Amino acid sequence: MLKSILYNDSCKKQFRGGVTLFLKKLSVNKLISIDYYSNGSLKTIKGRVYKLDLIKQSLLLKDETHQPFTIQLSGIRQIY
Secondary structure (H helix, E strand, O other): OOOOEEOOHHHHHHOOOHHHHHHHHHHOOOOEEEEEEEOOEEEEEEEEEEEEEOOOOEEEEEEOOOOEEEEEHHHEEEEO
8 A cells, every 4th residue: 555655855854765666655556636736726536557757757647538738747746
């Protein structure tokens, strides 16, 4: 089961390897919920990770209806 992970600057400073743990949790093929900021507002999406693009720093999710959504990694606040 995925634990809640806060992904912000304080988390990276407190936990060495926090980014690696963050990426490992995203690679699990299970239904997850992500809280993220988009255009200044906090949004939540539930889906499965389809693709993780480290070059573009983005995450492609497919929701329950198989619609693709792209989220910037820097905008992610919590994964559960």
